[in-house]
Amino acid sequence: MSWFRYGTAAFPVAGFRNLTVCVAPDADLGDVEREIGKGEFDRLVISAGDMPNLDFLEQCLPGGPARLLVTGGLASLAGIDKLVNLVELQDDVTSAKPVPQFGTLIRLEKCQLSWDKAYDAKSANHGLFSLPKLRELILRSWSRPDCLAFSTLGSLQALDLRQGPVASLDGLQGCPSLTRLSLFSLAKLKDFSALAGHPGLQSISMTKCPRFDDVAILGGIPGLREVRLEKMPEKVDNLAWLGKLHKLESLLVSNVQEVDWALLFSLPALKSVALGTHEGYAVSDDAILALAQAAGRKVSNFVRIGSKKVPAFTMDLE
Numbered sequence: 001m002s003w004f005r006y007g008t009a010a011f012p013v014a015g016f017r018n019l020t021v022c023v024a025p026d027a028d029l030g031d032v033e034r035e036i037g038k039g040e041f042d043r044l045v046i047s048a049g050d051m052p053n054l055d056f057l058e059q060c061l062p063g064g065p066a067r068l069l070v071t072g073g074l075a076s077l078a079g080i081d082k083l084v085n086l087v088e089l090q091d092d093v094t095s096a097k098p099v100p101q102f103g104t105l106i107r108l109e110k111c112q113l114s115w116d117k118a119y120d121a122k123s124a125n126h127g128l129f130s131l132p133k134l135r136e137l138i139l140r141s142w143s144r145p146d147c148l149a150f151s152t153l154g155s156l157q158a159l160d161l162r163q164g165p166v167a168s169l170d171g172l173q174g175c176p177s178l179t180r181l182s183l184f185s186l187a188k189l190k191d192f193s194a195l196a197g198h199p200g201l202q203s204i205s206m207t208k209c210p211r212f213d214d215v216a217i218l219g220g221i222p223g224l225r226e227v228r229l230e231k232m233p234e235k236v237d238n239l240a241w242l243g244k245l246h247k248l249e250s251l252l253v254s255n256v257q258e259v260d261w262a263l264l265f266s267l268p269a270l271k272s273v274a275l276g277t278h279e280g281y282a283v284s285d286d287a288i289l290a291l292a293q294a295a296g297r298k299v300s301n302f303v304r305i306g307s308k309k310v311p312a313f314t315m316d317l318e
Contacts, residue, residue: 022048037060045071047073053075072093074091084105086107086108088109099125110134111138129153130152140162149171154176155177156177161182161183169193170193176199179202182206204224218241243263265292297318
């Protein structure tokens with residue numbers, strides 16, 4: 001379904017009917033408020049305009065929308081505490097001054113923010129880490145060196161940290177419900193000990209985390225179903241650490257020095273493989289497929305990619 005309202009456009013994305021507010025300087029905000037007040041949408045998108053805060057939303061739609069995506073046009077998140085119907089908030093562009101109050105959003109399940117040092121002030125009572133139903137948290141520029149703040153989120157299932165001075169994952173051992181962890185461009189991250197033997201973690205994705213050099217710690221997380229190590233400069237000596245991951249379904253790893261294909265094919269749940277090797281790797285496609293056949297695995301969509309000097313392989317397994 002397509003929408004068009006008062007200089008605003010909306011598009012159905014991921015199954016949602018989006019009403020997108022893009023307020024022109026000469027627009028009648030009253031018309032926009034009346035349109036929002038009808039509530040004929042699944043997600044409200046504020047993309048452009050010149051609105052000081054979110055107070056207008058509570059006036060035209062008491063309790064606010066269930067899902068709010070802000071991509072621009074808003075000076076601050078002041079007034080968000082009145083949007084008690086919020087289930088999902090995505091906003092990594094709006095200023096954190098004044099510091100918004102999240103503590104009343106007891107229904108909030110998913111939150112995406114660009115972290116600001118203003119949140120770290122002693123007087124900043126933002127309440128984000130006290131939300132009882134928060135299941136998914138995406139933070140850009142997390143400013144603290146560790147993850148201790150997240151240990152109070154008992155319902156947290158997915159954590160995505162993008163950029164920032166994080167040096168340690170300490171605190172994540174206090175998140176028993178955590179099943180999915182994504183780490184992107186964390187140049188200082190060195191201490192991964194909090195992941196050791198994590199009881200619930202099922203998926204881990206790391207991209208551009210140059211100081212990660214201990215793949216063995218991943219081998220000690222028995223519930224892992226997905227491992228993705230992308231654009232990681234450190235060499236992966238071998239794949240022996242995969243031996244205990246009997247639930248692993250999907251693997252993406254590059255710069256592997258010694259590839260034990262027999263070990264890979266012995267993992268009973270493994271269905272998808274994307275594997276990069278090193279310069280001079282010379283094992284033939286026929287040899288790899290023969291090892292799969294010997295292990296009783298059927299290979300489909302087998303593709304040799306990369307370059308002649310540094311080949312990589314993708315395949316599906318049955």
